[in-house]
Amino acid sequence: MKEAIWISLAIVAASSWLFNRFLAVKQDPQEPPLVPSKIPLFGHLIGLVMRKNDYYVDLRRKHSLPIYTLPMLASKLYVVNSIDLISSVQRLPKILAFPPIEAKFAMTICASSKDGNEIIANNLNGEEGDWGYSYDAYKSMHSALAPGPGLDGMNRIMIQNIAHSLNQLRAQGDQSLTMRLGEWSRHEITMATTNSVYGRCNPFKDPNVENAFWEFEKGLVMILINRLPSLTARKACRARDLVGDAFRHYFEAKHHEYGSTLVQSRYDTSMQNKVSVGDIARFEVGNTVAVLVNTAPAVFWMLFYLYSNPLALQECRDEVESVVSDTNETNGMRRTVHITSVKQNCPVLTSAFQEVLRQRTSGTQVRQVMQDTMLDGRYLLKKDATVIMPSLVMHTDPAVWGPDVSEFNHKRFTKGKNAQSSHKPNSKALRAFGGGTTLCPGRHFATTEILATVVMFILRYDLFPLDDRWTPPKTEKSNIAAVVMEPDTDIMVRVVPREGTADCEWDFELADSTMVFGVAAEDRHD
Numbered sequence: 003m004k005e006a007i008w009i010s011l012a013i014v015a016a017s018s019w020l021f022n023r024f025l026a027v028k029q030d031p032q033e034p035p036l037v038p039s040k041i042p043l044f045g046h047l048i049g050l051v052m053r054k055n056d057y058y059v060d061l062r063r064k065h066s067l068p069i070y071t072l073p074m075l076a077s078k079l080y081v082v083n084s085i086d087l088i089s090s091v092q093r094l095p096k097i098l099a100f101p102p103i104e105a106k107f108a109m110t111i112c113a114s115s116k117d118g119n120e121i122i123a124n125n126l127n128g129e130e131g132d133w134g135y136s137y138d139a140y141k142s143m144h145s146a147l148a149p150g151p152g153l154d155g156m157n158r159i160m161i162q163n164i165a166h167s168l169n170q171l172r173a174q175g176d177q178s179l180t181m182r183l184g185e186w187s188r189h190e191i192t193m194a195t196t197n198s199v200y201g202r203c204n205p206f207k208d209p210n211v212e213n214a215f216w217e218f219e220k221g222l223v224m225i226l227i228n229r230l231p232s233l234t235a236r237k238a239c240r241a242r243d244l245v246g247d248a249f250r251h252y253f254e255a256k257h258h259e260y261g262s263t264l265v266q267s268r269y270d271t272s273m274q275n276k277v278s279v280g281d282i283a284r285f286e287v288g289n290t291v292a293v294l295v296n297t298a299p300a301v302f303w304m305l306f307y308l309y310s311n312p313l314a315l316q317e318c319r320d321e322v323e324s325v326v327s328d329t330n331e332t333n334g335m336r337r338t339v340h341i342t343s344v345k346q347n348c349p350v351l352t353s354a355f356q357e358v359l360r361q362r363t364s365g366t367q368v369r370q371v372m373q374d375t376m377l378d379g380r381y382l383l384k385k386d387a388t389v390i391m392p393s394l395v396m397h398t399d400p401a402v403w404g405p406d407v408s409e410f411n412h413k414r415f416t417k418g419k420n421a422q423s424s425h426k427p428n429s430k431a432l433r434a435f436g437g438g439t440t441l442c443p444g445r446h447f448a449t450t451e452i453l454a455t456v457v458m459f460i461l462r463y464d465l466f467p468l469d470d471r472w473t474p475p476k477t478e479k480s481n482i483a484a485v486v487m488e489p490d491t492d493i494m495v496r497v498v499p500r501e502g503t504a505d506c507e508w509d510f511e512l513a514d515s516t517m518v519f520g521v522a523a524e525d526r527h528d
Contacts, residue, residue, distance in 0.1 A: 032382035034069040034080055037061060046072050054480075055364040058392040062399070069381055080371075080383055082391045085402070085430050090378045091369060091389060092438030098369040098377075098389055099127045100440045101136050111225055112288045113242065118281035127372065135275040142267040147443045152263030154514055156198040157450050159262075161341060161510050163194035164455050168462060169508075171497050178499075180468065184302050184492040188216070191298040195451065199265055199293060203257035205248035217241035218287070219295055222483050242287055249283035296363075296486040297448050303362045303486070304355060304456045306493070307410055309465040310472030314412035318351045322457050334505035339461065341454050342513040353415035355453060356427075359434035360403075361410055362477075364394040365485035367436050393433035393485075402431045434485065450512075458510065462503055468494040 029036050039045025049057040058081060061070070068084035082088055091098050105122050108114065114122070125134035146152045167190040171179065189212070196206040206212045221238025225231040232239050252258065258265045268289065272282045308315045325343040329336045345352060369389040377383050400407045403414070404425035415427050435442040442448075459465075467473075475489035 029071065030382055030384065032376075033384065034071045034381045035067060036071045036073065037065055037067070039073070043075060046074055055366060055392055055394045058366075058390075058395050059398055062395050069377070078384075078387050080381075080387055080389045081395075082389060083395050083399075085396065085428065087378060087381075088391050088396075088433075088437070089430065091391065094375065094377075095439040096127060097372050097375050098383070099372050100367075100369055101127050102370045102372075103368045103388075105136065107226070108285060108288050111222060111242075111291070112246075112281075112284040113239070114281045114284050115278065118277055118284070121275055121277055121281075135271070135277065138271045138275060139268065142271045143264070144443045146262070146264040146267045147447060149446060151514075153446060154512070156262050156264065156447055157454075157512055159198040160194045160447075160451050161454050161512055163197050164190065164451075164458060165508065165510050167194070168458050171463065172499060178496050180494060180496050182492040183305060183465075183495045184299075184489055187302040187305070188298040191301055191451070191455070192216075192294060194455075195293055195297060196290070198447075199262050200252065201257070201261035201265075203252060203255070203260055205245070205252050208248065211245055211248045214241040214244040215287075215290065215294070218245060219291065219481065222291070222481055226483065245287050245290070246284050249286045250280060253279050253282055253286075293444055293447075295481070295484050297451055299362070299484070299486040299488045300358065300448070300452050301455050302489060303358050304452060305459060305465065306472065306474065307358055307361075307412070308354065308456070308460060310474075311410065311412065314350075314354055315460065317412070318348070318354060319460055321348045321350050322461060324348070326461070331507070334507065336507045336509065337461075338509040338511055339457060340511050340513070341450070341457065342511075344453055344457055345449075349416050350413060351453070351457070354412040355449075355456075356415040356432060356434075357410060357412055359486075360397045360414075360432055362487045363397065363434040363485050364392070364480070364487055365433070365436070366393065367391040367433070367440065391433070396431050396433050399431075402428060454510070454512075458508075462500060462508065464498045464500055466496045466498065468496060 037046075039049075041048060046057075049060070053060060061072075061081070062083050069080060069082050069087055072079040072081055082091060105126055108122065109119050121135050125131070126136050128134070128137055192206060192212055192215075196204050200206070206215070218238050218241040221235045221241070224235035225238055225242075228234045253269060258269050265286075268286070269282060272285070277285075308318060322339075322344065325340045325347055327338045327340070329338070367390070369391075371383045371385055371387045371389060373385050375383050383389065396402065398407060402425070430437070435445040472493075475491045475493065477487035477490060479490045480488040
């Protein structure tokens with residue numbers, strides 16, 4: 003018995019020596035402090051698989067560090083928890099770079115060709131100046147999605163689609179109907195968004211393409227983490243290829259010429275950089291992930307939080323009435339909703355929107371360390387390591403938001419007479435759209451789409467859960483690549499036209515986008 007114990011101890015000692023000698027991540031004293039794992043080598047990886055982005059919150063609560071090193075097999079992650087250090091990271095976009103991360107993501111999920119990958123990789127991080135596919139694509143996308151004629155055109159088509167969808171809910175007259183809230187949000191946002199981007203020949207008008215896209219999205223993580231996704235994520239890969247083939251036909255037939263400024267500029271940029279039509283189609287599948295996967299669940303959560311909170315719902319409705327003008331006509335009342343005015347004249351509604359983003363976004367901003375550098379003059383970051391900034395850590399920090407951090411406070415972001423929070427919100431701590439040079443270029447379109455959908459809905463309909471309780475769905479199955487958490491289960495609801503709206507005709511007016519609603523800190527001027 004004693005001999006067996008001594009043999010076991012010897013094996014443990016030898017294993018420990020081998021690990022420390024050959025496998026342990028070497029740590030410089032100037033690097034951010036190392037957070038050890040109880041299980042050598044695989045402990046943190048297991049934690050991330052089991053807890054996903056909540057694992058970073060667990061570590062913040064346990065260690066309370068502004069930045070730390072997380073050893074991951076033979077590599078390391080630098081996890082940044084401090085607002086000030088996040089700002090320092092954003093001031094070094096060439097050294098702590100996003101383009102290499104973005105390129106790896108695109109090549110992996112889009113299954114682009116070898117030639118396409120080489121075009122992406124050419125001067126990827128701008129080492130040789132402001133040229134190359136990465137630079138041109140970034141510039142054209144930001145230009146197309148900035149406030150202006152291109153964005154206005156997309157917004158107007160989107161609003162027409164949402165208005166039509168809401169009219170369909172009234173097709174049964176004053177009778178109520180039942181539907182799955184998440185399913186409705188996903189389908190209507192998918193069609194409104196893709197119609198606005200791709201125009202009259204939108205590939206997503208084919209239900210097979212729409213269904214295939216969401217099947218692909220469901221298997222996105224398996225594609226990202228596996229070396230042989232065609233074997234281990236076969237269903238998702240087949241779905242991706244179906245959507246890619248639809249886009250290939252779309253571009254080969256020149257249907258993009260009837261689409262938005264956004265899709266036209268993306269196509270032109272790709273052609274100027276000699277990207278093949280096949281790869282343009284494959285990359286467009288990835289672009290669609292960016293414009294679709296977060297808006298639909300954001301609409302779901304906005305409707306959930308407002309209808310489950312009668313006070314918030316009533317205050318938002320009262321406020322929205324201020325941007326509605328009424329005209330008496332022969333057949334009844336015509337109500338015109340001025341959507342553009344919502345962003346400037348409805349502070350409670352826009353505060354509720356920001357609070358939903360705080361409660362239900364868990365994206366992680368990622369950077370690659372291109373060379374050894376000192377962050378904020380204090381922390382050594384080593385070349386080839388990865389810097390991550392988990393927004394969930396910031397969004398759940400009581401030191402930032404106060405003791406009611408876990409509660410939904412629809413007035414948390416209001417000011418002046420409407421202010422109702424023990425802590426003044428720090429706009430830099432709301433990381434739903436990222437920040438710095440990688441600030442989401444589609445934030446203006448997404449914000450307008452979410453607010454427009456919610457405004458149209460709360461003005462016209464009441465919602466009641468069929469089981470008489472608004473129980474928040476869990477989000478444990480949410481795609482780790484998504485920014486907005488996806489509900490694990492749907493909610494069956496009864497949709498009832500509001501009293502007094504039976505004889506109303508509805509118009510939704512959108513003025514030119516000369517003003518910007520500042521959700522991200524970079525858009526705010528207060």
